[in-house]
Amino acid sequence: MIEICGVTKEYGSFRAVNDISFRVEQGEIFGFLGVNGAGKTTTLKMLAGILKPSSGKLRICGFDVMDEPEKAKSVTGYIPDRPYLYNKLTGREFLYFVADLYNVPLKKANQRIDELLAEYKLREWEDELIESYSHGMKQRVATCAALIHEPRVLIVDEPMVGLDPHGAKLLKDAFRRYAKAGMSILLSTHSLNVAEEVADRLAIIHRGNIVASGTLHDIRRQAGTFEQGLEEMFLQITASLSQAEYT
Amino acid sequence: MIFPIVLQPKLIAVRARWRENLRRRTQLGRDIFLIAFSIAVMFSIFQGTLTMIEKINANTHLAYMPPSLPLGLILLFLLAMLFFSNCISALGAFFLGKDLDLILASPLSPTRFFWGKLTEIALSSSWMALIFGAPAILAFAVWYQASAFFWLTLLVSLLPYFLIPSALSIILVTAFTVFVPANRTREVLLVIFALVLLAIYMVGKLLTPENASFNNVNDLLRMVSILSLPNTTWVPSYWCATVLSEVLSPSGKNWWPYLGLQYSVMTALISAAYVLFRTCHFAAFSRAKDNRQTLRLSSKTSQFIWVAITPFIPPPYRAIIAKEFKVFARDMTQAVQLLLLLGLTIIYLYNFRVLHAVGDLPENSRVWWQGFLVASNLAMGAFVITAVCTRFVFPSVSLEGQSFWILQTAPLSIRDILRAKFWCWFIPVSSISSVIFASGALAINAEPHVVLINALSSWIVCYGIVGIATGLGALFANFEWEHPSQLAASFGSLIFMLCATLHIGLNLIPSGTLIFLRTLRLSGYEFSDLQWYSAVFCAAALLSYLNYAATRWALTIGENALKQRMQR
Incomplete structure (x- = not known):
């Protein structure tokens, strides 16, 4: 469902993402791990059609993101790390706006909006301007917006930032449910418990390179340890790479 | 240092952006072109003003105009622009800026905050007026062979000229925010607007041109001079104009009382602004944060109605x-801008209305004067539309x-996004402009078919101007703005205004030619119907193509x- 083949992104002489490749299957949750500045957000932005790769191919449900961007975007939902929304719209107006952008008919839009607002506990705020929402509420509105057109692929950048424990639990449960229904989810995070809890497979990106990937078991094998949790392994892998680069 | 603390991040950001552009060198060519273009326009303003002074001095037998009159007119126009942009900047700098939470939470003294923000709004609002005004003032200096003392006086006199509107705008904006709850702003603005209309109507009654008699061109020029209003002694532009013209005149000695007046009023206004700031800013800032607005219709109902009435879109x-419309209608700064622009438009129309008193001119002169007014209406109307687009259409991409x-x-292409933005603004701006163009034509007693042609041509001209505003708004898009007001006062918006001015000039070639031919026809010159309608067709085709091409480009x-x- 998501294919990334040899993708590189350069900003001038700086290489933010270096020839990475991976694939996310239908109904799979793929965790994309890395420290701050590792290249996670850049990769996700390229997939969402916000940034153009310097080289390589990105495909979503068979549509090339650069050659057929409208088709790729119509089957994709994107939740950014910082939910910048239109503050002068109400929550429900914003969802109508997104529904119209994705050509969702009004009747269907009404039904989806009612479902999503109820699921994400925003019903009593639906007619308030977004500028009066808390960060967590904005994050939930952004999530509803990404789901309104029933996408086949969901790209999520740091989903738990700013969410309270109830919100975080709500989202993790929802991701599992969506994946079960056949949605492919690419989840970027530096929260290792989240990745450990919900992801079927993982990739660790470090300074633009994928340094480990596979199931948790595969990564343990690559790290040469079967006792450690993901957090210890992650720290071990990234620290050893940083040390090697330094020496 | 008092000033740099609040301004420092902005200065560093400007320097960093400049260095980045130099480093990349990708935009160097574009920047050089834009700077050259700006210099060319400044030179045109200089040359135009010089020609105007020359003409005035060559026709002193018609009506004598001292230098203070045209200079006052230019400074009055700039003052209106300054006051307008200062109000918007003050609202942003003191109440809505993104940096305010950080600054107010820091241990910065209120005095330093006030001076920093005063400097910020004065600088951000004045630079564009300076670019347009400097060549005009330079032309006066060249014509009257100004001495070194003039340049010194100019610097000393311009400081209060720029700071008075800044201080006044802080007073008005703070008072407004103290007394008006944020969620009632729209209603209050509507009431103020109604009062402005009423005041203009009352002033208009006193200046009814039907009561004036015009026996010759001299009377007409005198009437125009009075209505151009630089002679109002309480307007700060008059003081500045008097100081400068007195220094320019070899016998002028009365410059110092006006300079003293400028400085005393500036000091009084800044002191009043400071006192108001110290006593009311915190409360007013807190009130401005109360942004809960009540909707008259639920989101569901309004969407149902909107979809029902726009099935074809x-x-x-x-x-x-x-x-776009919801965000626009709910944004207080946009409402204030709209209000001020509407006020300026009505004043323009009222001034223009006076010019229709040409009935008493000799028949031959009347026809030519009427033709000149029709052409002026097209040009002035287009400039009003440019002002509207600078404030609302140009920033629309950046406002995202x-x-x-x-x-x-x-799933939309960039082209679709820009097209949607274009159509979104083209319809309302064209509707407004057709009212302005038609009102202008009615104000000068044009015949009904001329009024209709004016209204129709406004749609064609708007197609071009709105297109240029949308396109250049995307070219100079700045998504990292602190406050919306800075978008309309940016370098990009200056370039838009220059391009729009050039575009209006090009539009005047076919339309002006047609008006000239029509005037010739009315003065008795023989044209066959075929010749006349061919000319009309060619002008319309050229005008349409010009605007289509400008928008496409x-x-x-x-x-x-x-x-x-x-x-x-």
């Missing part, structure tokens, strides 16, 4: 149009701000610029 376009990702990730460069951003 594709849903993505419909979404962008609805979003950090939320631009929503449109970028939607601007939207294409805007689209390319936004696409290039994806590669950065």
